[in-house]
Amino acid sequence: MHAGCGTLVYDGSGYCVKHAGDAEKEWIKASDESGRGGRPWRRLRDQVLRRDGYLCQCEDCAKKPVPLVAHEVDHIDNTRGSDGRLSDDPDNLRAINRDCHRRKTQREAAAGRKGGVGRKFG
Incomplete structure (x- = not known):
């Protein structure tokens, strides 16, 4: 879910149409970083x-x-x-x-x- 967005989402993605691109960016960022959890x-x-x-x-x-x-x-x-x-x-x-x-x-x-x-x- 995008911080500050109150739109309810029922498709299981956790992101509304407006913020769906943010989910992809966050996933790519997390996998590219060498932090713990990737x-x-x-x-x-x-x-x-x-x-x-x-x-x-x-x-x-x-x-x-x-x-x-x-x-x-x-x-x-x-x-x-x-x-x-x-x-x-x-x-x-x-x-x-x-x-x-x-x-x-x-x-x-x-x-x-x-x-x-x-x-x-x-």
Whole structure:
């Protein structure tokens, strides 16, 4: 649905005739960007999850006899390049459990507030 348009649409597209072209533009833009959620990221994510056996690779799970199931992919080093993006090199990615990822992100956010942005965290 186009922001600000109140036209009801019944064809399932989510866009009225006036804004139908916007849907195509948004789809093309989303697929061309290398952000998280596009097809290239989904392929890489699936590759990393398979490589790691769908098991969490965080430091806490590495100490467990049976690691937790991984649902997500984590950037090990969150240092951003000159282009402002995180490195999607497979060596910088690992499978991680959703709850473990949330905890890691919270630790990173806290460190960022204290001036430790761009550090590696487990």
